[in-house]
Every structure is written in C-alpha cells, then in structure tokens.
Amino acid sequence: MKQVKKRKLKIGRIIIALIVFIVLVFVLFMLFKGTKKLIAKESVKYLASDSYNVTLYDYNNDNKELKENTKVVRGSEVKAKTDDKINKDGNNYIKITLDNESYYVLEENLVDKKEDAVKEKYIYVRTPASVLEDLDNPKIVDQGSKGEKMEVLSYDSIDKDGKVNTYKVKTDDNNEGYIYGKYIELTEEEAKKNYEAEKYDEIHSKIKNSYGGGDAIDLDFYPVEKASFEDNKMPNAVYSLYLNGGVIGSVDAYIEYAKTTKINAFVVDIVDDTAISYPSDVMKEISPTSYEKAINSVEEYKNAIQKIKDAGFYVIGRITVFKDSYYVADHPENAISSKATGEPFKHNSAYWPSAYSRDVWYYKVALAKEAVEWFGFNEINYDYVRFPDRMMSVEDSVNLHNNYDESKVQAIQRFVQYATDEIHKMNAYVSIDVFGESTNGSYTTAYGQYWPAISNVADVISGMPYPDHFSNGYYGISKPWNHPYELMNKWATEAMKRQEECPTPAVVRTWIQAYDVMTYVDSNGIDYNAENVQKEIEGLYDAGAMGGYITWNSGSNLSKYKQQKGAFDIDYYKEYSDGDNN
Numbered sequence: 001m002k003q004v005k006k007r008k009l010k011i012g013r014i015i016i017a018l019i020v021f022i023v024l025v026f027v028l029f030m031l032f033k034g035t036k037k038l039i040a041k042e043s044v045k046y047l048a049s050d051s052y053n054v055t056l057y058d059y060n061n062d063n064k065e066l067k068e069n070t071k072v073v074r075g076s077e078v079k080a081k082t083d084d085k086i087n088k089d090g091n092n093y094i095k096i097t098l099d100n101e102s103y104y105v106l107e108e109n110l111v112d113k114k115e116d117a118v119k120e121k122y123i124y125v126r127t128p129a130s131v132l133e134d135l136d137n138p139k140i141v142d143q144g145s146k147g148e149k150m151e152v153l154s155y156d157s158i159d160k161d162g163k164v165n166t167y168k169v170k171t172d173d174n175n176e177g178y179i180y181g182k183y184i185e186l187t188e189e190e191a192k193k194n195y196e197a198e199k200y201d202e203i204h205s206k207i208k209n210s211y212g213g214g215d216a217i218d219l220d221f222y223p224v225e226k227a228s229f230e231d232n233k234m235p236n237a238v239y240s241l242y243l244n245g246g247v248i249g250s251v252d253a254y255i256e257y258a259k260t261t262k263i264n265a266f267v268v269d270i271v272d273d274t275a276i277s278y279p280s281d282v283m284k285e286i287s288p289t290s291y292e293k294a295i296n297s298v299e300e301y302k303n304a305i306q307k308i309k310d311a312g313f314y315v316i317g318r319i320t321v322f323k324d325s326y327y328v329a330d331h332p333e334n335a336i337s338s339k340a341t342g343e344p345f346k347h348n349s350a351y352w353p354s355a356y357s358r359d360v361w362y363y364k365v366a367l368a369k370e371a372v373e374w375f376g377f378n379e380i381n382y383d384y385v386r387f388p389d390r391m392m393s394v395e396d397s398v399n400l401h402n403n404y405d406e407s408k409v410q411a412i413q414r415f416v417q418y419a420t421d422e423i424h425k426m427n428a429y430v431s432i433d434v435f436g437e438s439t440n441g442s443y444t445t446a447y448g449q450y451w452p453a454i455s456n457v458a459d460v461i462s463g464m465p466y467p468d469h470f471s472n473g474y475y476g477i478s479k480p481w482n483h484p485y486e487l488m489n490k491w492a493t494e495a496m497k498r499q500e501e502c503p504t505p506a507v508v509r510t511w512i513q514a515y516d517v518m519t520y521v522d523s524n525g526i527d528y529n530a531e532n533v534q535k536e537i538e539g540l541y542d543a544g545a546m547g548g549y550i551t552w553n554s555g556s557n558l559s560k561y562k563q564q565k566g567a568f569d570i571d572y573y574k575e576y577s578d579g580d581n582n
Contacts, residue, residue: 045080045096047072048111050120051186052162056103057093059086066093069103073162075117080110118155118164123184124148124191127220128410130358130418131177135166138365138422140358142175143404143414146220147192150179180421195222195503203501204452211392213444214407219453223503224420227459229427232378234459235314236581237573238509238548240265242318245277245295247556251304254558255311261568264581265314267381267550268305270371273323273350277301282366289326298374305375316431317377321364321415323384325351334359336388337399345398347388354401355387355411355448365422372426379429381462382419385412385454386447389435408448416457429459431509436465439494441501451495456502462550465491466513467536468521481517481525484532488512488539496544507547512536514551514564530566537567541576548573 047054053071060067066088076098084095085107092107111117124147131142135156144150150169153176157165164181171177185191194201200221207216228234239262243254254266269277276283276294278301283291296304308315328335328344328351335344336352344351353360368380387400387408406414420430438449455461465488468481475490477483492510499505514533517525526532537549553560561568573581 042079042081042097045078045110045112046114046117047074047076047078047105048109048117048119049074049162050118054105054109056096056098056105059093059104066104072098073158073160075114075158075162077114078105078110115154117158118152120152120186123150123152123167123169123186124188125150125179125183126185126191126193127183127222127417128414129179129183130361130414131169131171131175131179133177135178138418139362140418141177142171142173143358143406144171144179144183145404147188148172149188150184155181195220200501200503207441207450208443210443211446212395212408213446213448213450214409216409216444216450216453218407219409219413219450221452221456221502224457226504226506227424227429229429232427232429233582234378234429234507235264235548236577236579237546238265238314238316238550239263239568239572240267240314240316240548240550241561242266242514242551242553242556243268244272244554244556245269245275245301247558248277248296248301248304250558251307254556254561255307255313257558257562258313259311261565262571263313263568265316265548266308267316267318268308270317270319271324271367272318272383273320274325276326280367280370282363282370286363286366287324287327287330289329290324293326302375305377309376314378315376316379316381317368317371317375318381318383319364319368319371320384321382322355322360322386323350323352323388324360327353327360327363331359334401337401339397339399342399345394347391347394352388355385355408355415356400356402356404356406361415361418365419368419368423368428369426372423372428377428379431379460380419380423381431381433381460382416383433385415385432385434386445386449387412389447392446408446409444409450409453412448413450413453413457416454420457420459431460431462432458432506433462433464433511436463436469436491439463439465439491439498441494441497451498452501452505455499455506455508456504458506460509460547461506462509462511463491463495464511464552466511466552468513468517468525479522479525481521484513484526484528485535485539488536489543492540492543492545508545509547510540510545510549511552512540512549514553514560515557528564530564530568533564533567534570537570537572541572546573546576 056069057066058069079097081095085092093104094107125144128146129144130140132138133141153168155164155167166178204216209215276290278296278298279291279294332344334353334357336354338345423430432454434449438451444450467484467487470480474480477486480487516528
C-alpha cells in the first residue's frame, strides 16, 4: 500500500509539475507575443512634406502642450511608434525617434517609402529654364516661363536641404519632361519675385533696348553656384595659346614652345563654322555634312589632345554655336530664313542657325559632351553665342523662328544656362565668348549679348576687345589700335563694373590681339610684338581683370607666337596678387 501511495504521490507531483510547466510556457508565450507586438509597432518611416522641412515637437505630459523643438529636412529616416500618439486640436501626432532623441510629428508628415517624401502637387518656375525630355539625353521639350505653374509627376532625389534635384512635370502646354529643382519655388508669389529687386532691378531697369536686343530687366539674376571639380582644377589665371584644327599635326612644336613660357593652357578648335576638326558621332547623326568635311581623323585629333594633356596643360575645346553653314545645309528648318523665299538667309558669307532653336542648342551641347568624354577636355569654350550682328537693316525681312516669344538677350542667357548645366555633368567648365561692346553699361546689344546676364551663369566670360576692332576715338583714344595698354585698361575697367551688376560673376579671361593691326584699319598700324602684347595684358590686370588671356591669331602662327615670347614669359597673376597660379 505504501508503494501505491508513493506511486500516486509521484504521479501527482508529475501532473502538478506538468501543469505548472504548461502554465509557465503559456505565460512566456503570451509575454513573447506581447513583446513582439510592441516591437512591431515601432517601424521605419520617412519625414514627408510639401515644404523643404518638417517640424518636430516636444510634448509636456504635465500641461499636455506641444512645443516646437526643431525642423528637419524631409526624407529623413525615423523610427515611429504608430500606437503612441496624441491628439491635439483634431490632429494626430506620432511619437518618433531621430538620432536617439524622441519627438512628436504630425501623422501626415510620416510615410512608409522615401519616394513619397515629396508631397507638393504643383511647383512654380522662378528662373526660366528648359524642360528636358530625358535627363540622360537632354532634348528640350518645352521652356518654363517665370511664374508658370507645373504639375509634379515625380522626382529623382532630395538634397541635404530638403530640395528636389529634378522634378518630372507636366507643363501648361501639357508637355511632360524634367526641370531642375534649383529653378523653381513652391509658391507662385516667391517664383514671381526678382532676386534682390531693390538692388538689381534698379540697375537693369535703366538699360535701354535701343537696338532690339531686349529688355535687361526681363533677365534672370538669381545666384548660380559656380562649379569647382576636385579632379579638374581650373588655374587661377589661364594663359592660353589658340590652335585651329589645321595645325593639329604640328602640335609637338607648340607644346615645346609653350614649355619655355608661362603658357599653361591651349584653346583648340572642335568646330569653327565650316572648319571641322574631326568627324564626331554626334555630327554623323545630326549634321552629316560636318562629319564629311572633317580635317583630321579622330585618332589624329585624340593623339594631339592627349599630348597636350600629358605635357601638363589645361585644355579647352572651342565650338562656334550660332554660325554654322554645314548644320544649316542639313537643317534649313532651323536656320534664320528669308520671309520672302523661306530659304536660309546668308549673312556675311555664312548661314546662321537661329539662336532661338532648341534643336541647335541640343546639337551644340551634345557635341561638347561627346568631346569631353572622348578627349578629356577641361573646359568647353563657346564662340558666336549670339545672333548675327549688323542685321538691323534686314531684320524685318528675315524669320528668326522665335517659338517661345523670347527677346534675344533672354534666348542667349537661357542657352548659356542649359549648356552650363549639361556640361557640368561631365565635370567640365564652360566659357562664353562675347564681343567687346557687351561691356557697355547703357544698352543691350542688337545680337543678344548682355554681359551681366552671361557672366552670372557661365564659369568664364571671355571678351574679345581686339584693339583694331574699335573705332577711332573710342574711349577718347585716338587710333586705339596703336595704344594697346590704354584701350585694354579702359575696356577692362568697364568689364569689372559690369561684374558688380550680378551676384555670381564669372571669371574674366580675355581674348587678346596676337596679330598685327589689319591693313584695312590702318596700314601704318603698329606691330603686335612682345612689347605690345604685354601692354594689352597689363592693361587688363591693372583694371582687375586677372583671369588670364587667350591669344587670338586665327592662323595660330607659331612664328608670331615666338616673336611675342617676352609677353608670355610673365606670370601676371603672381605679379599682381603675390599668390600662386594653381
């Protein structure tokens, strides 16, 4: 009996232990389930808004009040406890954790996906800008005008300030494309404002539209962030020899000569109207006539540019833009044309694509980007960035194909903006050539160049104040071509005044006359030898135009360059600034 009792007692204890074990397992399961449930309630979310920042709040349990703590850029990742919320004035605020700190945020400012962090439905154009078909192949589908409302379809990324890099939009004309966020505002009121109107409107409203170039007050003067590439440093001052495409085969001689001077750069032609330096794939597709007329092979040209680079020189590729007879032969529909015949209009022995044509813009930018990719140019120099000059007498008889109802100065500034944006993607700089006349402070030019508008956008602005291009008595100087210092100093003084008329001026690097005075100007004019070229450069530097020089000698005459060696032996930047030119 005792054994039976012991067995029963043992069984009872086992049953009790089993029950205790089951209860314990159940309790542990419930605790685990509850913990799991609590963990699930804390999830990754993203701050979202229709403005650049999201407000975060502190909550005081004692007085039940919310108090603004800080603002954080939208797109920031946070941990949110969706069950931990408070309701205030009909709005739910969710508890979040950011950088190990707890806050509350409006429930509507939290989203599950980062791509939903941008909540604006519409944006407004602040700086007139091109609307691009595709970011990788930027053909232009529309032109955004100041104050224009655009529907937001999507976006690509958010920067550290909460601003969108590029929006995909639908324009007023129902065209879909992409526009850079740096050119837009989130409200119509802000978009319609001019930058520091009290300062810049005062300056540009006084500029006369005497010759049909357009009103300066209608241009854009918002600051532009100038490029600086870690793997492509621009010298403080560029001292450059110009090489046309025909001397590529003799590049070794130019390099050896330049090494004996302070020359640190070469400007080399890619396209100079009908002088085509090599057959480009972009030409083959868009302007086959240009492709067929190339002077050098791609290999010959590439070898020459590589030799220049290997020797340590900064290399600039030059492209003429709105003077291109071969392009017109292939695309007469984009040319300045006769109203009477509809045929391309020949001006000064050349045909001109219209500076209003976005197809031309695309071609010249695609050509530049290809050149940077193929040959490693540090910079692209654009020349003939203008409408034809001396056209006033025939202006009424030609069709400029002004599809966006722009003034000439607007079209030129907008091309510079488009080109600079796209070429910067290649880590290369952009310089724009302008006539010496563009430094005048009283009117916009008839061909659309207005110094402050171009300087504000480009990396470098390169005036062409060749002394023998100025008329007798200009700046009060008798025969200015015989007084290179005085002429250049007066001109550069005006240029530096124009630099103060925009918030983000470009580097001033100037084309200098490196050829003798043309006989039709003055058969007794002076020889532009080393002494007179040096006077030109010193005239620039004494006026504060210290970005360097480029020699204009259309034949790239090496013998003439050697004659001028004394002028090229001087490091002007060091002489005038006591700083290193690097």
